[in-house]
Amino acid sequence: MPRPIHLNLFIHGRGHHEAGWRHPGATRKALTDITYFADLAKRAEAGRFDSIFFADALELGDGARYVASGALEPITALAALARETTRIGLIATASTTYTEPFNLARQFASLDHISGGRIGWNIVTSWVAGAGPNFGYERAPEHAERYARADEYVGVVKALWDSWADDAIIDDPQTGRFLERERVRRIDWKGSFYRVAGPLNLPRPPQGRPVLVQAGSSATGKAFAARHAEAVFTAHLSKASAADFYAELKQGAIAAGRRADDIVILPGLSAAIGSTDAQAHTLLEELNALTDIQVGLSRLSNRFGGYDFSALPLDQPLSRDDFPDPSTVQAAQSRAAVITDLVARERPTLRGLLRQLAGARGHFTVAGSPERIAEVIEDWIESRAADGFNLMPPVLPAQLDIFVDHVVPILQKRGLFRREYEADTLRGHYGLGRPANPYFQN
């Protein structure tokens, strides 16, 4: 019996390819139109996906000029989508660097109640450099400090969610007693970065805690994931790299006193699907032809915290020396490393590199027929490079529709993917248990 796989739909603009929005298969709806996102969520639910997911950046960024951007805020969007769907999990990104922990704990608890236990929190420290100045900082706090804060932050948020016993509410109109106040406790958190009294002002979420998702892959990021993450998004340009990451992270979880199954690992997969492999390649070439060197350069520069690549020649092989050392990068360290590794290995031209990144910003990109995509998925799962995938359709909704209509049935036929939902919560879909409440034993 093959291992069942997990599928998360990563919703991003009108598709993940930088030029996806210019393709006829992309929606013409505005990115502020909730009905666009509702249609995607319903489509993913019809395809029996585990979850949908919104990333988040706390600045507009210069690329907005050429890329469909300016979308709804994830927490409010998910609250609305909770009423448009009934089973699928809903994951929102929120920042530990720029949000008050009481506010974040509370909004995610509220979302989990609204959705009946279908919420996940993608914990990020916010890599974009421009976020800092939107929150009173001269510049964003450094990578190490962001993670040190995040570590304490997650402790605060868990303690707030656990500040109510699951049975704290009595709700007896006869006696007039509503709450067993002894089953709700202050947390009196006094740490290096946060002081939060608590308790939270609403009951423990249906899932106990929303699912903790994480997407940082630097050394610090992986250590963080090993301790806290229940699902991990990650970017790899090869199966080998994904398999190494997979083994390392499962080991890390075990070293941290957890079980390998306590972390679900979901690498990004950008699949350009056509009726035939040839049609799929044509699609990808069409999309690449629509990209713009300036947009690509500005995005590459962003990932490296503002480093200027514009003086490099476009059509000569690059070498690792053309890039700063990823471990000195204050923005997205792990993505910087994915890129420099690729450069060292393949020596692409700058033009070629930008094309390769245009598809999915450093995630694995494949073009092929539905059969071919299903094979890749099965292969990665069997090779223990993944527990499932973070699907990143290059064009939305067209490429999601093809995946749901043509790839999902193949996976189902092979017994790899559910035909019907077997659970009602995101924890249930991912095979994760409901966390006990350490403060209240029953």
Next chain:
Amino acid sequence: MPRPIHLNLFIHGRGHHEAGWRHPGATRKALTDITYFADLAKRAEAGRFDSIFFADALELGDGARYVASGALEPITALAALARETTRIGLIATASTTYTEPFNLARQFASLDHISGGRIGWNIVTSWVAGAGPNFGYERAPEHAERYARADEYVGVVKALWDSWADDAIIDDPQTGRFLERERVRRIDWKGSFYRVAGPLNLPRPPQGRPVLVQAGSSATGKAFAARHAEAVFTAHLSKASAADFYAELKQGAIAAGRRADDIVILPGLSAAIGSTDAQAHTLLEELNALTDIQVGLSRLSNRFGGYDFSALPLDQPLSRDDFPDPSTVQAAQSRAAVITDLVARERPTLRGLLRQLAGARGHFTVAGSPERIAEVIEDWIESRAADGFNLMPPVLPAQLDIFVDHVVPILQKRGLFRREYEADTLRGHYGLGRPANPYFQN
């Protein structure tokens, strides 16, 4: 032709009366059950109300033991309700003291897009003393400082909403130009309390700006409202006091260079409705009999920032000297004043005072038949004590249902209240214009 009136439904627990949740007319659904709030919102929409409203306190508070509490967070709840309704306005409370302005501006902009322009922001500085320690403070910042911050805060949030011209998005797949970057500007706010670079990361809200609602009535609070508020909630125990407030605030708006119609004034109205006046009085007495002295004392103490009233005799006339001077109260100054004025005027016993406050915490309370309630409403409107009401049903949903089924039709028959919605936005319902964008002239 009489002035048309405005009606806002203030949703609070299972009703505004302290013991409302113990009454058979109250829902048995949990306060974390979104379907309960969805039913109320739909009911209010069927009654052609202008809006619904959620208050907010950033602490649980001790009263939770005896009062239905621990409800959904307002912003997430409203996002969900936006998908359950199509016309009614949706107002959420959010705090200027404990939320990052970039996050607040963004979530409200997102809500306004999700709802198609139906959002209002009830601007509060958060009066509850216990909020401070949930956000890293030893204790809550003082009244004057909270308002000084709030004043600057509103400037930041407006500038963020206005950081995109209404026509900034080009969205042309042919040329690949998505955004006219020159029609989006940084705000580079550098004030006494906030430094925010901007621009916001999503387009200007459909209403230009969500409706600015305010509910502080201290001297500082009224000055703030005169400058910023487009709708004002306020608590009065008599028509005379409401009329004074009304005249003063409209004058204040004019003095601040605005028009009297730029502020819609909505006093609270807690109506206990029965088929006859006698039945209504019986209902109110039933509810009062279910209250608890300890709960009342702890709530009274909260309003006065923790002052201890427990040594006072229960059954002797109170005098003003039994209370601290409201202007020294760091919590809710204006509500403290409403209460001490009442004490000076009527010399109630402590037991009697607690009963009077149990109905609606210092808002006007009336018991009567539908005819009687309609008369009160018409009288206040004609007397220029109100532009409409913030309806605070003592028991939910039963008392809302009676209001919609029996009071609204009377108001409609008298030409005082709309039979059908004439607008699609909250600004439209309240008769407010869409604010021009000072940074981008077309």
